[in-house]
Amino acid sequence: MTITPELLAKYEISLPRYTSFPTLPHWDQNHFQPSKAIQLLKNQVLLDPRVSLYIHLPFCESLCTFCGCNKRITRNHQVEAPYIQSVLEEWKLYKMLLPTQPVISHIHLGGGTPTFFSPEQLTILITGLLNGQKTAEEYEFSVEVHPNICTTKHLKTLYNLGFRRISVGIQDFDPKVLYSINRNQTFEKTRSIIEEARNIGFTGINVDLVYGLPLQTLDSIAYTLEKIEKLKPHRIAYYAYAHVPWKSKAQRRYTEKDLPSSADRFNMFLFARKWLLSTGYVQVGMDHFAMPHDPLSIAFKAGKLNRNFMGYTTDISPTLIGLGASSISDFNTAYVQNYKEVETYQSTIASGHLAIEKGHLLTEEDVTNKRHIMDVMCKGKIKLPNDLSPEHLAYIEEKITEFINDGLLQWENESLVATEAGLLLIRNIASIMDPYLYRLGMRDNVFSKSI
Ligand SMILES: C[S@@+](CC[C@H](N)C(=O)[O-])C[C@H]1O[C@@H](n2cnc3c(N)ncnc32)[C@H](O)[C@@H]1O
Ligand code: SF4
The missing domain is CATH 1.10.10.920 (Arc Repressor Mutant, subunit A)
Known part of the structure; x- marks a missing residue:
């Protein structure tokens, strides 16, 4: 495979990641009406009752300065209970609207840091969501985990609630890189969380890595990959660092000159790709790697891979309902996004209305x-x-x-x-x-x- 520097320069332009189409900046607000989106949701659920849920849990205890996600930094854990109640209220509002009982296929807890919430609050959340609901025969529940903010009790509780897949945020193991993005994370702590998850019975271990971070080099990537090899994850998401300082203010703490050049970034990806393929992983889509017998590789080979706001997935439910601040839903022929600000989200739900801020009706x-x-x-x-x-x-x-x-x-x-x-x-x-x-x-x- 050859990609010359000239070709790289030619193709290095700003482009969507196509986790939706139309992509969010191209949603047509002028013709959007929440009531029409809800009608499309009802039609879709009547046609096919399979529904997946994405729950956005936005709180984190400290800020990683590279992060482009919608998060709220706080150490005040008093926010947990009212937030969970808002999510459950929101689900109740959706359930009242649905013309038939949905069959829950996937639940994904994303963030922020879902395990910022106590095991007790997560239990209230999941039992509340599932109360009286049907689940698909082969349902999958997954959760994003920051190793520093996750206890054995979290893992045991989530396992008992039906979770079998965890997605561990790593990004990089090089201390210099971690320092530059204000992320305090050690290999030992990460390994112990992953080992514990395996011992408890989790059967799907994903890890998130990012290339193109400040101060990263091929050497630091090699250092990280050597450690990843020891963890033997089933899936690796190898994300290109999205530098979007106009959206994410903390990214302004470092400048473009601290970032690897495009050519370096590309070489980092090629280097990691070669490494991962040689250790037996299969490349899935543009930025995922999975063990050959992992459902993601199997879906890819069978032409059944899917893509949604969380990236590549085996989830084929036609409806994704996003709950929580900033969550995006895909009703197959309509997209909607909730208010991003936690307070606006919660007050709208408290007034008995869905917290839809914007959306798009697909032509x-x-x-x-x-x-x-x-x-x-x-x-x-x-x-x-x-x-x-x-x-x-x-x-x-x-x-x-x-x-x-x-x-x-x-x-x-x-x-x-x-x-x-x-x-x-x-x-x-x-x-x-x-x-x-x-x-x-x-x-x-x-x-x-x-x-
Ligand atoms: C919402 S975060 C949740 C993970 C968890 N809070 C943690 O930090 O371990 C999910 C993933 O998004 C990815 N991510 C966040 N900001 C990014 C950016 N600017 N560019 C590329 N990937 C990013 C990271 O790999 C991160 O693990
Ligand atoms: S990377 Fe994870 S822990 Fe860090 S700020 Fe983003 S969501 Fe929070």
């Missing part, structure tokens, strides 16, 4: 393009939609020829598929199918860089 064109863009992101396959404007189609054909010449796409049994190099630049390939980007042109300071 027929959006629905087709969503399928095609997700096919590119999940399968690396290009299919041309029929209903594109002649100008957009001509643009796509021109770009495809360019991608083939640049070694990013190739023909395989009459299908156009991404090459190994193309998989690494899959956001660039998917973006040519995005009519919003095509119509509006690319703008800086909206998306993070593709490399």
Whole structure:
């Protein structure tokens, strides 16, 4: 696989990660009505009752300065109980609206730091959500864990509540890098949490790593990977650091000059990829690696991989309801996002209303393009939609020829598929199918860089 510095420079542009389509900056607020989105949710649940839940638990005890997530830093644990009550109230509001009983397939607790909440509050949350509900035969409950803020009691409680997958935030193990992002985390503590989770019975261990962080080098990446090898996670999410200082103020504590260059970032990814493939992992989509027998690798090979706001997933429920401040829901033909500010979220729920701040109702064109863009992101396959404007189609054909010449796409049994190099630049390939980007042109300071 060869990607020259010239090609890198050519493809390094700001692009969406396509965890949704249309992407959030392109949602059409003018034509959005929450009541219409709810009607679409009802239609969808009548058609197929499988529903997944994402619960956003936004609190963290200390701020990691690289973090682009929606979080609230506090050491005041009095916030826990009222927040959990708001989430349960919100779920009650949804349940009253649904025309039939949903079948819960997945529950994911994300953050922030879900284990900021005590085991008692997490029990109230999960038993409250599941009270009187049907769960799918093969349900999956998963949780994001910061090793410093997670106790044995947390793990045992979550296991007893049905959780079998944990996603451990690591990012990097090099002390210099961790210091620069204000993250106090040791290998020993991380290892003990992972070992404990395995002993308790968790069968899915994911870890999150990030490349492109301040002060990272190939040596520091090697140092981290050596340690990761000892932890033997089933899945590794290897995220490109999203530098979005216009959105995340803490990222302004370091400057661009502390960050690795694009070429360095790309080399870091290639280096880690080679390492992980040689230790037996399978690359899944653009930034995940999984053991060959992990359900994520199996779904990828079978062409059944899916992508939602949490990244690549085996979850195929057509409806995702997001609960909590800033959560995003995908009702298949509509997206909605809750208020980001905790207080506004809680006061809206307390007044008996859903806390929807914004959203997008998908047009027929959006629905087709969503399928095609997700096919590119999940399968690396290009299919041309029929209903594109002649100008957009001509643009796509021109770009495809360019991608083939640049070694990013190739023909395989009459299908156009991404090459190994193309998989690494899959956001660039998917973006040519995005009519919003095509119509509006690319703008800086909206998306993070593709490399
Ligand atoms: C919401 S965080 C939850 C993890 C948990 N709070 C922790 O810190 O261990 C989920 C993951 O998002 C990723 N993430 C956060 N900010 C990011 C950024 N700016 N660029 C890329 N990935 C990021 C990190 O890998 C992180 O582990
Ligand atoms: S990385 Fe995790 S712990 Fe750190 S600020 Fe972000 S959500 Fe909180």
